[in-house]
Amino acid sequence: MAHKQTAAERxxxxxxxxxxxxxxxxxxxxAHPDASFGEIEAEARRRRRELxxxxxATLINGRDTGYQAPPPKxxxxxxxxxxxxxxxxxxxxxxxxxxxxxxxxxxxxxxxQTFFPPGPEAAAAE
Ligand SMILES: [Zn+2]
Numbered sequence: 001m002a003h004k005q006t007a008a009e010r011x012x013x014x015x016x017x018x019x020x021x022x023x024x025x026x027x028x029x030x031a032h033p034d035a036s037f038g039e040i041e042a043e044a045r046r047r048r049r050e051l052x053x054x055x056x057a058t059l060i061n062g063r064d065t066g067y068q069a070p071p072p073k074x075x076x077x078x079x080x081x082x083x084x085x086x087x088x089x090x091x092x093x094x095x096x097x098x099x100x101x102x103x104x105x106x107x108x109x110x111x112x113q114t115f116f117p118p119g120p121e122a123a124a125a126e
Contacts, residue, residue, distance in 0.1 A: 005062035013058045021051045052096030066103040066117030074107035074115075081105035081115055 005013070028043050029035065035043075071081050086101040107113035 004065065004067065005058075010058050010062040013062070014055055017051055017054050017058070021047050049096045053093070053098045054096075056093065056096060056098040057100065060098070061101050065101050068103065068105075068117065072105055072115050072117070074110055074113050076110045076113050077107065079107060079109045081107050081113075087116070 024047055025040075025044055029040060032039065032043075065086060067083070071083055073079065074081050082105060084104045084106050087104045088099050088101045091098050091100055103117055105115040105117075107115075
């Protein structure tokens with residue numbers, strides 16, 4: 001998700017992902033009725049990691065991707081910069097893997113003059 005979402009939209013996205021995780025566990029357990037507690041826990045742990053990763057992406061990306069309207073001006077020449085899209089990158093956290101997104105601007109005048117709005121995502125990627 002690269003576009004900005006309201007808190008209610010982010011919550012709905014999380015609730016849908018959590019519900020999907022539970023349904024996947026139900027389906028897995030139905031297919032493995034003789035699974036031990038440890039095997040069930042291992043499956044739940046794997047899916048929890050996926051859910052944690054997507055939850056953090058929803059929480060962070062949906063709040064602020066650095067997109068600015070009107071767009072920022074070039075620090076070098078002062079011309080309005082062009083929005084080039086969203087740059088995405090993966091962050092491997094302790095509890096999950098998350099794909100973060102950040103708006104990316106380029107000056108049409110200056111060669112290679114770019115702007116990547118600072119934010120929690122930028123800090124997380126370093
Ligand atoms: Zn410029």
